[in-house]
Amino acid sequence: xxxxxxxxxxxxxxxxxxxxxxxxxxxxxxxxxxxxxxxxxxxxxxxxxxxxxxxxxxxxxxxxxxxxxxxxxxxxxxxxxxxxxxxxxxxxxxxxxxxxxxxxxxxxxxxxxxxxxxxxxxxxxxxxxxxxxxxxxxxxxxxxxxxxxxxxxxxxxxxxxxxxxxxxxxxxxxxxxxxxxxxxxxxxxxxxxxxxxxxxxxxxxxxxxxxxxxxxxxxxxxxxxxxxxxxxxxxxxxxxxxxxxxxxxxxxxxxxxxxxxxxxxxxxxxxxxxxxxxxxxxxxxxxxxxxxxxxxxxxxxxxxxxxxxxxxxxxxxxxxxxxxxxxxxxxxxxxxxxxxxxxx
Amino acid sequence: xxxxxxxxxxxxxxxxxxxxxxxxxxxxxxxxxxxxxxxxxxxxxxxxxxxxxxxxxxxxxxxxxxxxxxxxxxxxxxxxxxxxxxxxxxxxxxxxxxxxxxxxxxxxxxxxxxxxxxxxxxxxxxxxxxxxxxxxxxxxxxxxxxxxxxxxxxxxxxxxxxxxxxxxxxxxxxxxxxxxxxxxxxxxxxxxxxxxxxxxxxxxxxxxxxxxxxxxxxxxxxxxxxxxxxxxxxxxxxxxxxxxxxxxxxxxxxxxxxxxxxxxxxxxxxxxxxxxxxxxxxxxxxxxxxxxxxxxxxxxxxxxxxxxxxxxxxxxxxxxxxxx
Numbered sequence: 001x002x003x004x005x006x007x008x009x010x011x012x013x014x015x016x017x018x019x020x021x022x023x024x025x026x027x028x029x030x031x032x033x034x035x036x037x038x039x040x041x042x043x044x045x046x047x048x049x050x051x052x053x054x055x056x057x058x059x060x061x062x063x064x065x066x067x068x069x070x071x072x073x074x075x076x077x078x079x080x081x082x083x084x085x086x087x088x089x090x091x092x093x094x095x096x097x098x099x100x101x102x103x104x105x106x107x108x109x110x111x112x113x114x115x116x117x118x119x120x121x122x123x124x125x126x127x128x129x130x131x132x133x134x135x136x137x138x139x140x141x142x143x144x145x146x147x148x149x150x151x152x153x154x155x156x157x158x159x160x161x162x163x164x165x166x167x168x169x170x171x172x173x174x175x176x177x178x179x180x181x182x183x184x185x186x187x188x189x190x191x192x193x194x195x196x197x198x199x200x201x202x203x204x205x206x207x208x209x210x211x212x213x214x215x216x217x218x219x220x221x222x223x224x225x226x227x228x229x230x231x232x233x234x235x236x237x238x239x240x241x242x243x244x245x246x247x248x249x250x251x252x253x254x255x256x257x258x259x260x261x262x263x264x265x266x267x268x269x270x271x272x273x274x275x276x277x278x279x280x281x282x283x284x285x286x287x288x289x290x291x292x293x294x295x296x297x298x299x300x301x302x303x304x305x306x307x308x309x310x311x312x313x314x315x316x317x318x319x320x321x322x323x324x325x326x327x328x329x330x331x332x333x334x335x336x337x338x339x340x341x342x343x344x
Numbered sequence: 345x346x347x348x349x350x351x352x353x354x355x356x357x358x359x360x361x362x363x364x365x366x367x368x369x370x371x372x373x374x375x376x377x378x379x380x381x382x383x384x385x386x387x388x389x390x391x392x393x394x395x396x397x398x399x400x401x402x403x404x405x406x407x408x409x410x411x412x413x414x415x416x417x418x419x420x421x422x423x424x425x426x427x428x429x430x431x432x433x434x435x436x437x438x439x440x441x442x443x444x445x446x447x448x449x450x451x452x453x454x455x456x457x458x459x460x461x462x463x464x465x466x467x468x469x470x471x472x473x474x475x476x477x478x479x480x481x482x483x484x485x486x487x488x489x490x491x492x493x494x495x496x497x498x499x500x501x502x503x504x505x506x507x508x509x510x511x512x513x514x515x516x517x518x519x520x521x522x523x524x525x526x527x528x529x530x531x532x533x534x535x536x537x538x539x540x541x542x543x544x545x546x547x548x549x550x551x552x553x554x555x556x557x558x559x560x561x562x563x564x565x566x567x568x569x570x571x572x573x574x575x576x577x578x579x580x581x582x583x584x585x586x587x588x589x590x591x592x593x594x595x596x597x598x599x600x601x602x603x604x605x606x607x608x609x610x611x612x613x614x615x616x617x618x619x620x621x622x623x624x625x626x627x628x629x630x631x632x633x634x635x636x637x638x639x640x641x642x643x644x645x646x647x648x649x650x651x652x653x654x655x656x657x658x659x660x661x662x663x664x665x666x667x668x
Contacts (some may be wrong), residue, residue, distance in 0.1 A: 057534035164622045194388040194623050195561055196598075196637075199605045199616040206615065221535060228609050228616065265539035 013048035013083075013182050013215075015069065020078035020088070022068055022239075038064045039075065040239040043311070046183060051209055051216040053230035053247070055223060055262070061239040062219045066185040069217065070102050071095065100130045103176040107188040109168035113160040119146075119171055120156040123178060130179045145174040149204055166197035170204060177208055184208075185217040190225065202229060223266055227251055232317075235259045238292035241311060245318030255320035257299050291323070299324045349376035350555045351400070351523055354414035358392070358399045361407045369395040371579035371633075377523070382549060382556040384570030384587070386563060388623040392579040393559045397525040400557070401438055402430055417523065435462075436469045439521035443528040445508040448515075449500040455511050456480065456496040462518035483514045487544055506537035510544065517548060524549075527559040542569060563602060567591050572658070575599045577623070578633030581652070585659030595661035597638050632664065640665065 022039040038061050046052055046069075054062040067073045069080055071087055080087035085098065106112040113122050123142045127133060133141050143153040149170040160168055169189060176184050186205060190198040206229055209216050220226050226233055227247055234244040235258065243256040254260045284290045284305045291297070294304040303323055311321040358370040370392040377383045387393040399410045400422075415422045417438065422430065442448055449458060459480040467474055484492035487510045500508060509529065516524060529545065530538040546569055549556055560566050566573055567587055574584040575596065583596040594600045601619035608617040621637035632638070635645045645664055653666040 057536065166622050195563075196388060196602060196605070196619040197622050199608075199618045203615045203618060223535070224609055228612060262535055265535045 015046040015183060015215075016079075016081040017042055017044045017046075017065075017069065018079040018081065019043055020065070020068060020080065021076050022064060022073060023076045038239050039068065039078075041078070042239070042241055044234060044241065044244070046215050046217060048182070049209070049213045049215055050231045051206075051218055051229055053226035053233040054217060054219045054236060055221065055226050055233055056236035057221060059238070060236040062236050063187055064239075065236070066104070066187055066217055066219050069183075070104055070185055071099075072104075100179045101182040103179065103181040103184045105169070105172045105176050105184060105186040105189045108192055109165055109172050110160060112172055113168065115160055117159075118156065119158055119160070119163070122160075123156070123171070123175055126175060126179050132179055141178075145178050146171070148177070149174045150200070164197075165193050166200060169193060169201050173201070173204055173208065177212060177214065180212070181214055183215045183217065185219070187219045188221070189218075191220070191222070198225075205229065223251075223262060235262065240292060240321060242293065242322070243318075243320040244311070245314075249318045253318070255314055255318070255325040256293075256322045257297050257326065258293050259320075260326060261296075291321075299326075348378060349416075350379045350381075350418060351377040351557075352414055352416040353396075353400065354412060356396065356399060356410070356412040356415065358395050358404070358408060358410050361409075366409075369579055370399065373576075373579075373581055375574055375581065375584060377555045377557065379522075379555055380553045381572065382558055382570045384566035384573040385557060385559045385576060386561065386566050386573060387576035388561055390578075390623055391576040393576045394527055396576070397440070397527055397557055397559050401434065401440055401525060402427070403440070435465055435519050435521065437522050439516050439519055439524050441509075441512060441516060441524060441526040441529045443531050445505065445512045446500060448512050449508065451500055453499070454496065455498055455500070455503070458511070458515055459483070459496070459518060462515040466519050479518065480514075483517050484511070486517065487511075487514045487548070488540070489514075504537075505533055506541065509533065509537075509541050513541075513544060513548060517552065520552060521554060523555045523557075525557045525559065528561070530565065531560070531562070538565075545569065563591065563606060575602075580633055580662065582634065582663070583659075583661040584652070585656060585661075589656055589659045593656070595655045595659070595666065596634075596663050597640050597665075598634050599661075601637075601639070632662075 020039050020042040021037065023035040024038050025035045042065055044052070054065060056062045064073060068075050069087070071092070075088045078088060083098065083101075087098065090098075120139070120142050123145060124138045127138050127141055128135070142156055146153060146155055151167060151170055155163065155167065155171070163171065189205070190201050193201060202225065205216060205218070208214060216229075218226065218229055230247050232245065233247050233250045234241045235250065235256065236242065237258050243250060243254065243259045250259060251263065254263055284294070289306060289308055291304045291309050294300050297304065301324055307323070309321045309323045311319045313319045314325065353376065354374045356370055356373040357368065359366045359368045373392070373396055375383060385393045385396060395404070398404050400415065404410065412423070417433070425433075460476045463474065463476040463479050480496060481492040484495055489495050489507070489510060495503065495507065495511060503511065526545065530541050533541060542565060558566065558570055570587050572585060573587050573590040574581045575590065575598065576582065577598050583590060583594060583599045590599065591603065594603050598619070601617070604617040605619065619637055620639070630649055631646045632650050635641050638645065642664065648664060650662045650664045650667065652660040652662045655661045655666055
């Protein structure tokens with residue numbers, strides 16, 4: 001983990017995202033062909049057994065990153081190194097076993113199941129396709145999976161619309177773990193669920209991680225939930241990771257001004273957050289060479305509109321992309337949340 | 345129910361005709377709101393919180409039937425008003441902010457057009473003349489938009505969700521209603537924008553002195569903005585009281601469960617406190633609506649319907665445990 005070079009092709013369980021870039025080309029309007037950079041040089045490791053939170057607002061690229069890692073979107077550039085393969089360029093027909101290793105749980109459970117399949121058919125399909133167990137053992141395996149996510153065997157015969165959102169999201173988790181994956185990408189899996197049901201699904205995801213050692217990439221806009229579930233957190237803004245670190249580091253010692261804004265938005269500090277209207281219309285000559293956050297940033301210096309801040313490591317596990325990162329002492333003064341001494 | 349209440353609702357019952365059956369969405373809800381007070385209505389999907397709001401403003405479709413022992417605005421029984429008379433109150437006396445601001449705008453008209461309508465409506469009601477452009481600019485600056493000209497000339501689709509919610513709040517300010525129902529006004533917004541809109545709503549509500557029924561599923565948001573909180577479950581208010589009392593000393597097992605979950609999240613417990621089961625499914629005509637999920641349910645909870653019982657000053661809770 002200390003060395004970024006040289007270990008890329010080892011067949012360990014770490015998934016390494018390197019300089020991942022993805023451009024969307026929206027429908028061409030009146031001759032202009034502007035592309036939208038949804039991911040901009042994103043680098044990130046997902047270690048075996050850890051839970052990484054991707055946190056950001058809508059449009060920050062967190063869902064795009066999740067989908068790209070799973071091969072659902074083709075990146076424009078960069079690498080996704082896993083088990084000796086580069087998933088970014090690996091042709092679909094050669095994924096084979098890798099498909100089984102990487103699974104997804106979506107935000108809206110109802111639209112992620114075929115409405116004409118019973119729960120049993122939906123759950124047995126991946127078992128069959130990946131040859132997880134003998135054909136005659138499939139009904140038992142389905143019942144065992146349902147039991148593991150806290151549902152009774154009677155749910156197997158039901159159709160998706162007959163289950164509540166929370167029950168169906170449990171089935172989605174069951175489907176994801178059924179093929180014994182290494183990594184599950186969960187995209188806002190509780191944001192459509194009722195408040196009293198969210199805790200059930202969050203506990204389930206954590207339990208699955210603890211029991212099976214599966215890594216989770218947990219995409220959310222909810223910092224409280226991210227803090228509960230995640231070992232590390234990557235804060236995204238406009239397609240870039242602006243801060244990444246161990247969860248408590250990011251919460252107690254935020255270095256990027258955007259992270260600090262997000263944290264303050266949670267607490268009821270009136271006026272702590274710049275308004276839309278505070279966004280200054282900056283003259284930026286070249287957006288590719290400016291900080292994306294500069295127009296909203298209270299700490300902006302002239303250099304912020306002239307160069308793109310790289311993701312600089314603050315200490316060996318904590319990094320921020322800011323030319324004027326918040327100093328530790330200052331952050332402590334503002335956010336005395338955690339009385340524990342910092343190790344750095 | 346004091347005589348000074350701006351809004352008084354007694355035993356509101358709203359049901360829908362669904363496939364030859366009547367489904368009761370609101371089962372006897374009563375509350376009152378004082379002038380300038382913010383009452384939070386908290387609940388999950390299907391709890392009846394939104395339908396309660398829509399019932400008050402006559403915004404439900406024709407297959408809904410609304411009945412109440414009293415539905416008073418400034419002492420005036422609203423049920424006695426004809427539709428035409430009621431429309432005279434809509435907007436300038438009774439207004440609504442919806443979750444999705446896009447639906448509150450005509451997509452073919454600019455923000456300027458909308459604000460002009462709102463200002464003209466208020467001016468007609470007050471029989472006064474004002475230059476709508478000056479007033480629109482002033483109000484937009486009030487809601488945190490520094491360059492009103494640009495927003496005035498914009499069509500709804502050209503604005504972000506946060507800006508549009510600001511423009512909608514600007515319209516409400518122009519109308520100066522006495523009573524506003526805000527239905528999950530920040531739920532669709534990003535974190536930072538949500539924070540801004542909550543601050544804005546709080547500030548403008550104080551300025552207008554309007555009473556607000558704030559409908560939400562989010563306890564934290566309700567805790568910040570509301571003077572009192574009513575928790576709904578399965579079409580009933582199960583607990584109502586001053587915000588601080590309800591959030592710090594909840595008495596109903598459902599409210600206690602919700603708060604235990606957020607407390608375990610704050611403490612960063614290894615696992616969160618879980619309420620079993622899921623909302624939905626109407627409670628039986630007899631018995632408590634929460635019995636299927638209640639961690640402390642007793643045998644009689646299935647047969648006896650609990651009443652709202654005083655558990656503190658201005659604080660009532662609907663649980664048979666209090667009646668023992």
